[in-house]
Amino acid sequence: MEVLWLMLVALLVCLLSLHFLRQLRAQRSYPPGPLWLPVIGSIWRAGLKADTDTVSKLAKRYGDLYMLWLGHIPVVVLFGYEAVKEGLINHSDDFDERVLTPFLKLFANGEGIIFSNGHTWKQQRKFGITTMRKLGLGKKGMEHQIEEEAHQLVETFAREKGQPFDPAMPIFNSISNVICAVVFGHRFPVEDKEFIKLMGDFYGLLTFLCSVDHMVYELFPWIMKRLPGPHRKALASAEAVLSFARKEVEKHKEHHGAHEPQDFIDFYLSQMKKSENDPNSTYNEENLVHCIFDLFIAGTETSALTLQWALLLLANHPDIQEKAHREIEDVLGSSQIFHYQDRKKLPYTNAVLHEIERFRYIFLLGGPRQCSKDVNMRGFFIPKGAIIIPDLRSVLCDPTHWETPEEFNPNHFLDEDGNFVEREAFLPFGAGARVCLGEQLARIELFIFFANLLRAFTFQLPEGVKELNTDPIVRLTLAPRPYKLCAVPRNSSS
Numbered sequence: 001m002e003v004l005w006l007m008l009v010a011l012l013v014c015l016l017s018l019h020f021l022r023q024l025r026a027q028r029s030y031p032p033g034p035l036w037l038p039v040i041g042s043i044w045r046a047g048l049k050a051d052t053d054t055v056s057k058l059a060k061r062y063g064d065l066y067m068l069w070l071g072h073i074p075v076v077v078l079f080g081y082e083a084v085k086e087g088l089i090n091h092s093d094d095f096d097e098r099v100l101t102p103f104l105k106l107f108a109n110g111e112g113i114i115f116s117n118g119h120t121w122k123q124q125r126k127f128g129i130t131t132m133r134k135l136g137l138g139k140k141g142m143e144h145q146i147e148e149e150a151h152q153l154v155e156t157f158a159r160e161k162g163q164p165f166d167p168a169m170p171i172f173n174s175i176s177n178v179i180c181a182v183v184f185g186h187r188f189p190v191e192d193k194e195f196i197k198l199m200g201d202f203y204g205l206l207t208f209l210c211s212v213d214h215m216v217y218e219l220f221p222w223i224m225k226r227l228p229g230p231h232r233k234a235l236a237s238a239e240a241v242l243s244f245a246r247k248e249v250e251k252h253k254e255h256h257g258a259h260e261p262q263d264f265i266d267f268y269l270s271q272m273k274k275s276e277n278d279p280n281s282t283y284n285e286e287n288l289v290h291c292i293f294d295l296f297i298a299g300t301e302t303s304a305l306t307l308q309w310a311l312l313l314l315a316n317h318p319d320i321q322e323k324a325h326r327e328i329e330d331v332l333g334s335s336q337i338f339h340y341q342d343r344k345k346l347p348y349t350n351a352v353l354h355e356i357e358r359f360r361y362i363f364l365l366g367g368p369r370q371c372s373k374d375v376n377m378r379g380f381f382i383p384k385g386a387i388i389i390p391d392l393r394s395v396l397c398d399p400t401h402w403e404t405p406e407e408f409n410p411n412h413f414l415d416e417d418g419n420f421v422e423r424e425a426f427l428p429f430g431a432g433a434r435v436c437l438g439e440q441l442a443r444i445e446l447f448i449f450f451a452n453l454l455r456a457f458t459f460q461l462p463e464g465v466k467e468l469n470t471d472p473i474v475r476l477t478l479a480p481r482p483y484k485l486c487a488v489p490r491n492s493s494s
């Protein structure tokens with residue numbers, strides 16, 4: 001009997017060592033990383049509260065290409081300028097797929113631009129890029145609508161009469177209205193009931209996507225699916241936004257062909273018509289509705305958070321604010337409107353805005369990707385299906401590329417003579433095949449909003465407040481803690 005036990009134990013030890021050895025051998029060619037643990041994987045090391053420190057601590061220990069295990073799924077983190085650029089540019093096609101998690105599959109259904117892959121993605125994306133470009137041109141182009149929206153925001157702020165207020169909602173509404181103009185061809189008055197409902201649903205969904213509840217759903221979809229909870233509400237919100245988009249599409253169809261295409265939906269409907277007889281065409285109403293949805297998802301929170309950080313940092317740095325304001329006054333004088341073109345005459349203001357985007361980058365990491373085939377990178381083996389995380393934040397504070405990475409310092413974008421300089425490690429919009437589709441729009445709107453606000457107001461801390469907190473709330477995005485500031489009008493005439 002005892003012999004039997006002994007043999008059993010010996011066998012067990014044998015099997016375990018074999019497993020361990022195989023693991024070690026496999027790990028020789030995998031990128032380095034914390035030891036494998038079944039089920040929970042090495043996330044235990046990162047700690048469930050994935051924050052920015054943990055990512056860089058692991059990079060310090062394992063290098064700028066390292067691997068974690070999420071259960072049985074390998075996760076490869078690219079850290080710092082060199083590794084991220086190599087991954088996004090040199091391996092652009094290997095890493096161009098999105099990770100379609102259970103929740104994303106449920107509501108995006110592989111359609112649209114952000115959450116699609118393969119042929120659908122290629123076609124929708126190409127169309128999206130061309131159309132954004134077309135919309136940017138012409139008299140009634142995007143820039144004019146953005147200027148209009150910026151003036152509306154200035155008026156909204158002015159109504160606060162210099163008293164402390166939270167700018168988050170007004171900013172979110174204005175930025176959303178820019179997307180409405182691009183997609184639907186018109187803006188909504190902020191008191192419009194439908195608009196308020198749309199924004200509410202949309203905001204609810206965004207909040208869910210960034211929440212721990214969402215992570216729990218992705219980890220245990222087969223249980224969560226059957227339970228009530230916030231994911232149900234999020235799905236209902238998503239459905240509400242989609243049906244709003246469907247209604248707008250219907251309205252556009254009624255007037256289609258009566259005039260030149262003016263907005264995203266117009267262009268899309270034309271494209272559908274053009275490719276009616278093409279069996280490979282993915283231009284259909286479901287993809288259109290999801291494209292609309294994607295433009296909202298990708299184009300609102302991103303720019304809105306950046307502007308929230310901008311005002312917070314302006315209030316915390318009155319000297320920098322004053323210098324930028326004076327530059328705008330000196331250059332533009334009394335001319336009423338200014339254009340995106342004018343940034344070239346405003347190097348300091350432009351540098352401050354770039355530094356805001358760098359110093360308080362709004363994504364915790366980059367957009368996760370999936371490896372579409374077995375890949376060799378820097379002599380390491382990255383298996384097909386691995387999740388790739390290009391940590392864009394680490395690029396924006398890579399100490400080998402920025403003089404004072406942890407400090408708010410507009411000089412990062414200025415040469416000795418005060419000229420604006422582009423920096424190669426300024427990659428907030430990513431790079432490669434999946435680079436931000438709205439980069440141009442984002443750059444234009446951020447600049448026009450920023451400069452208009454800076455021109456119209458002095459942003460001040462409320463009485464008794466020494467400094468606004470610059471520690472972000474860490475989710476998938478990095479948002480400022482809710483704050484109040486005073487927007488004191490510069491002169492009573494504006």
Ligand code: HEM
Nearest residue numbers: 113114295298299302303367428429430434436437438442
């Ligand atoms: C401050 C503003 C913005 C930032 C920092 C930003 C950043 C990014 C980044 C880093 C990605 C790439 C994700 C990846 O590598 O997988 C991305 C993708 C995307 N962005 Fe932006 N974005 C901004 C504004 C916008 C705007 C205004 C729009 C359009 C209306 C937009 C539309 C998109 C779309 C559609 C994608 C998905 C592209 C694809 O999957 O092929 N973004 N954005």
Ligand SMILES: *[C@@H]1O[C@H](CO)[C@@H](O)[C@H](O)[C@H]1NC(C)=O
Nearest residue numbers: 085086087089090091377378
């Ligand atoms: C990445 O691509 C660039 C340009 O094609 C090339 O110069 C560079 O050597 C490549 N890097 C690696 C590590 O392959």
Ligand SMILES: *[C@@H]1O[C@H](CO)[C@@H](O)[C@H](O)[C@H]1NC(C)=O
Nearest residue numbers: 119275276277278279280281
């Ligand atoms: C459709 O796709 C197939 C296979 O990808 C290709 O052979 C064919 O030429 C395409 N047809 C059109 C009309 O583009």
